[in-house]
Amino acid sequence: MDHRELEETLARLPSINAVRIAIEGDEVREVHVLAAPDKAAKQVVRDVQTLALARFGIAIDRRAVSVVQIGPEQIRTDDDRPAIMGVHEIPEGARTTVVVTLLWHGEEFVGTAKGPAAPSARLRLVGEAALRAVEDIIGDDALSLDAIGAPGIGMRKVIVSVVVGTGPHGEDVVVGSALSHGDDAETAVRSVLDALNRRIGRPD
Numbered sequence: 427m428d429h430r431e432l433e434e435t436l437a438r439l440p441s442i443n444a445v446r447i448a449i450e451g452d453e454v455r456e457v458h459v460l461a462a463p464d465k466a467a468k469q470v471v472r473d474v475q476t477l478a479l480a481r482f483g484i485a486i487d488r489r490a491v492s493v494v495q496i497g498p499e500q501i502r503t504d505d506d507r508p509a510i511m512g513v514h515e516i517p518e519g520a521r522t523t524v525v526v527t528l529l530w531h532g533e534e535f536v537g538t539a540k541g542p543a544a545p546s547a548r549l550r551l552v553g554e555a556a557l558r559a560v561e562d563i564i565g566d567d568a569l570s571l572d573a574i575g576a577p578g579i580g581m582r583k584v585i586v587s588v589v590v591g592t593g594p595h596g597e598d599v600v601v602g603s604a605l606s607h608g609d610d611a612e613t614a615v616r617s618v619l620d621a622l623n624r625r626i627g628r629p630d
Contacts, residue, residue, distance in 0.1 A: 429454075432482055434515045439473050441465045443512040443527075446609070454478075454486050460512075463495040470495075507623050508535070508563065513552060513611045517543055526555040526615055528563070530626075535562045549574050552611045553587055556618040564626055568592050572599065574614060576606070585610065587617040591625060600625070 429447045432454075436445040441462045448456035461470050471491045478484045511527040511534060522543040528535045537558030539551045553574040561569055572588040583606040590599050602621025606613040619626075 431517065432478065432484070434517060435481060436474055436477060437512075437514050438516065439470075439477060441470060442473075445474075454484060455490060457486060457491045459491060459493045461493055461495050467493040467495060508560070508619060508626065510612060510615050510619075513555075513615055515548075515552075515611065519543070522551065524551040524555040524611075526552065526559050528556075528559045528619075530563050535559045537562065549576070549585065549610065549614045552614040553618050556615045557589065560618070560622055560626065564622075567625065569622070571618075574617070576610070582606070583610075583613075585613045585617045587614070587621050589618065589621045591622075 429449045433445045433447050436442065436457075436459075441464055442459055443462065444460040446458045447454055448458075457474060459470060459474065461467075470493050471488050474491055475486050475488060478486050508528040508530040511529050512525075513527075514525045516523040516525065520543055521540060523538060523540045526537045528537075537555045537560070539554035539558065541547050541551045550571065553571045557569045557571055561567065568591065570590045572590050574585065574587045576583055576585050584603050585606060586601065586603045588599065588601050591597070600621040602617045602619065602623075604613045604616035604620055
Protein backbone atom coordinates (compact mmCIF):
# COMPACT_ATOMS: atom_id res chain seq x y z
CA MET A 427 0.00 0.00 0.00
CA ASP A 428 1.24 3.48 -0.90
CA HIS A 429 0.54 5.30 2.35
CA ARG A 430 1.73 8.61 0.87
CA GLU A 431 -1.01 8.47 -1.77
CA LEU A 432 -3.52 7.70 0.99
CA GLU A 433 -2.28 10.70 3.00
CA GLU A 434 -2.50 13.02 0.00
CA THR A 435 -6.00 11.83 -0.89
CA LEU A 436 -7.32 12.22 2.66
CA ALA A 437 -5.78 15.69 2.90
CA ARG A 438 -8.01 16.78 0.01
CA LEU A 439 -11.14 16.27 2.11
CA PRO A 440 -12.98 19.48 3.04
CA SER A 441 -11.89 20.93 6.41
CA ILE A 442 -8.71 18.79 6.54
CA ASN A 443 -5.38 20.62 6.36
CA ALA A 444 -2.88 17.80 6.86
CA VAL A 445 -2.74 14.04 7.40
CA ARG A 446 0.02 11.74 8.63
CA ILE A 447 -0.33 7.95 8.71
CA ALA A 448 1.61 5.34 10.67
CA ILE A 449 1.82 1.94 8.96
CA GLU A 450 2.74 -1.43 10.44
CA GLY A 451 3.13 -3.99 7.69
CA ASP A 452 0.07 -3.50 5.50
CA GLU A 453 -2.08 -2.22 8.34
CA VAL A 454 -2.91 1.40 9.14
CA ARG A 455 -2.14 1.72 12.85
CA GLU A 456 -2.52 5.48 13.35
CA VAL A 457 -4.00 8.37 11.38
CA HIS A 458 -3.19 11.88 12.63
CA VAL A 459 -5.40 14.61 11.20
CA LEU A 460 -5.10 18.41 11.43
CA ALA A 461 -8.51 19.89 10.61
CA ALA A 462 -10.40 23.15 10.73
CA PRO A 463 -13.01 23.50 13.51
CA ASP A 464 -15.95 23.95 11.11
CA LYS A 465 -16.92 20.27 11.27
CA ALA A 466 -17.39 17.96 14.26
CA ALA A 467 -14.38 15.75 14.98
CA LYS A 468 -16.58 12.62 14.79
CA GLN A 469 -17.67 13.61 11.28
CA VAL A 470 -14.04 14.17 10.25
CA VAL A 471 -13.25 10.64 11.45
CA ARG A 472 -16.20 9.23 9.48
CA ASP A 473 -15.09 11.11 6.36
CA VAL A 474 -11.59 9.61 6.70
CA GLN A 475 -13.00 6.11 7.15
CA THR A 476 -15.41 6.43 4.23
CA LEU A 477 -12.86 7.79 1.75
CA ALA A 478 -10.21 5.25 2.73
CA LEU A 479 -12.66 2.38 2.27
CA ALA A 480 -14.26 3.68 -0.94
CA ARG A 481 -11.06 4.77 -2.68
CA PHE A 482 -8.52 2.24 -1.41
CA GLY A 483 -10.56 -0.58 0.09
CA ILE A 484 -8.92 0.05 3.46
CA ALA A 485 -10.96 -0.28 6.66
CA ILE A 486 -9.65 2.09 9.35
CA ASP A 487 -10.69 1.65 12.97
CA ARG A 488 -12.15 4.90 14.28
CA ARG A 489 -9.98 4.51 17.40
CA ALA A 490 -6.89 4.77 15.19
CA VAL A 491 -7.86 8.24 13.98
CA SER A 492 -6.84 11.24 16.08
CA VAL A 493 -8.09 14.69 15.12
CA VAL A 494 -6.64 18.04 16.15
CA GLN A 495 -8.78 21.02 15.18
CA ILE A 496 -7.33 24.49 14.92
CA GLY A 497 -8.62 27.62 13.22
CA PRO A 498 -6.69 30.57 11.76
CA GLU A 499 -7.51 32.71 14.80
CA GLN A 500 -5.64 30.19 16.99
CA ILE A 501 -2.42 30.38 15.01
CA ARG A 502 0.05 32.98 16.18
CA THR A 503 3.05 34.33 14.31
CA ASP A 504 6.12 35.79 15.96
CA ASP A 505 8.28 38.61 14.58
CA ASP A 506 5.85 39.24 11.73
CA ARG A 507 6.48 35.80 10.26
CA PRO A 508 4.00 33.79 8.17
CA ALA A 509 2.54 30.60 9.62
CA ILE A 510 2.22 27.40 7.61
CA MET A 511 -1.45 26.46 7.22
CA GLY A 512 -0.94 23.44 4.99
CA VAL A 513 1.15 21.68 2.36
CA HIS A 514 -0.96 19.58 -0.02
CA GLU A 515 0.36 17.35 -2.78
CA ILE A 516 -2.15 16.40 -5.48
CA PRO A 517 -1.02 13.56 -7.78
CA GLU A 518 -2.16 13.77 -11.40
CA GLY A 519 -0.74 10.73 -13.15
CA ALA A 520 2.89 11.36 -14.06
CA ARG A 521 2.68 14.90 -12.68
CA THR A 522 1.85 16.38 -9.31
CA THR A 523 0.64 19.73 -8.03
CA VAL A 524 1.90 21.09 -4.74
CA VAL A 525 -0.16 23.71 -2.90
CA VAL A 526 1.34 25.68 0.00
CA THR A 527 -0.93 27.86 2.15
CA LEU A 528 0.53 30.51 4.48
CA LEU A 529 -1.22 32.73 7.03
CA TRP A 530 0.08 36.28 7.45
CA HIS A 531 -1.69 39.17 9.20
CA GLY A 532 -4.91 37.17 9.26
CA GLU A 533 -4.93 36.55 5.50
CA GLU A 534 -4.20 33.33 3.62
CA PHE A 535 -1.68 33.30 0.76
CA VAL A 536 -1.58 30.30 -1.57
CA GLY A 537 1.23 29.23 -3.88
CA THR A 538 1.26 26.33 -6.33
CA ALA A 539 3.86 24.48 -8.37
CA LYS A 540 3.50 21.65 -10.88
CA GLY A 541 6.07 19.12 -11.98
CA PRO A 542 6.96 15.45 -12.26
CA ALA A 543 5.60 13.10 -9.62
CA ALA A 544 9.08 11.90 -8.71
CA PRO A 545 10.63 11.73 -5.21
CA SER A 546 13.73 13.57 -6.49
CA ALA A 547 11.57 16.55 -7.55
CA ARG A 548 9.42 16.74 -4.42
CA LEU A 549 11.44 19.20 -2.34
CA ARG A 550 11.93 21.57 -5.28
CA LEU A 551 8.21 21.63 -6.06
CA VAL A 552 7.38 22.32 -2.41
CA GLY A 553 10.01 25.08 -2.29
CA GLU A 554 8.71 26.69 -5.49
CA ALA A 555 5.12 26.60 -4.24
CA ALA A 556 6.26 28.26 -1.01
CA LEU A 557 8.01 30.99 -3.02
CA ARG A 558 4.85 31.70 -5.01
CA ALA A 559 2.93 32.17 -1.75
CA VAL A 560 5.63 34.49 -0.38
CA GLU A 561 5.64 36.53 -3.61
CA ASP A 562 1.97 37.29 -2.98
CA ILE A 563 2.89 38.54 0.48
CA ILE A 564 5.78 40.82 -0.49
CA GLY A 565 4.29 42.13 -3.73
CA ASP A 566 6.86 43.56 -6.15
CA ASP A 567 9.78 41.22 -5.45
CA ALA A 568 10.49 38.30 -7.81
CA LEU A 569 11.87 35.14 -6.23
CA SER A 570 13.65 32.12 -7.67
CA LEU A 571 14.65 28.88 -5.97
CA ASP A 572 18.32 28.44 -6.78
CA ALA A 573 18.73 25.19 -4.84
CA ILE A 574 17.11 23.08 -2.15
CA GLY A 575 18.34 19.89 -0.55
CA ALA A 576 19.14 17.94 2.58
CA PRO A 577 22.92 17.88 3.07
CA GLY A 578 24.37 15.45 5.58
CA ILE A 579 24.98 17.29 8.84
CA GLY A 580 25.82 15.05 11.77
CA MET A 581 23.05 12.65 12.74
CA ARG A 582 20.17 15.02 12.02
CA LYS A 583 18.41 15.90 8.77
CA VAL A 584 18.45 19.56 7.81
CA ILE A 585 16.85 21.01 4.68
CA VAL A 586 18.62 24.03 3.19
CA SER A 587 17.18 26.48 0.64
CA VAL A 588 19.03 29.01 -1.51
CA VAL A 589 16.77 31.76 -2.85
CA VAL A 590 17.55 34.54 -5.31
CA GLY A 591 15.41 37.65 -5.08
CA THR A 592 15.09 40.86 -7.09
CA GLY A 593 12.98 43.91 -6.41
CA PRO A 594 13.05 47.53 -5.23
CA HIS A 595 15.84 46.62 -2.79
CA GLY A 596 18.02 45.17 -5.55
CA GLU A 597 19.23 41.62 -6.05
CA ASP A 598 20.37 39.36 -3.26
CA VAL A 599 20.95 35.70 -2.49
CA VAL A 600 19.73 34.34 0.82
CA VAL A 601 20.03 30.97 2.53
CA GLY A 602 17.62 29.37 4.96
CA SER A 603 17.56 26.10 6.85
CA ALA A 604 15.19 24.05 8.99
CA LEU A 605 15.63 20.94 11.08
CA SER A 606 13.45 18.05 9.93
CA HIS A 607 11.15 16.37 12.44
CA GLY A 608 9.85 13.80 9.98
CA ASP A 609 7.76 15.92 7.59
CA ASP A 610 10.13 16.90 4.78
CA ALA A 611 7.49 18.93 2.92
CA GLU A 612 6.74 21.22 5.84
CA THR A 613 10.45 21.40 6.66
CA ALA A 614 11.16 22.55 3.09
CA VAL A 615 8.62 25.36 3.50
CA ARG A 616 10.16 26.37 6.83
CA SER A 617 13.61 26.51 5.23
CA VAL A 618 12.31 28.82 2.48
CA LEU A 619 10.62 31.04 5.07
CA ASP A 620 13.82 31.09 7.12
CA ALA A 621 15.65 32.44 4.07
CA LEU A 622 13.03 35.13 3.45
CA ASN A 623 11.88 36.21 6.91
CA ARG A 624 13.91 39.43 6.83
CA ARG A 625 12.63 40.30 3.37
CA ILE A 626 9.01 39.69 4.43
CA GLY A 627 9.30 41.80 7.57
CA ARG A 628 11.48 44.53 6.08
CA PRO A 629 9.84 47.97 5.91
CA ASP A 630 9.44 49.64 2.50
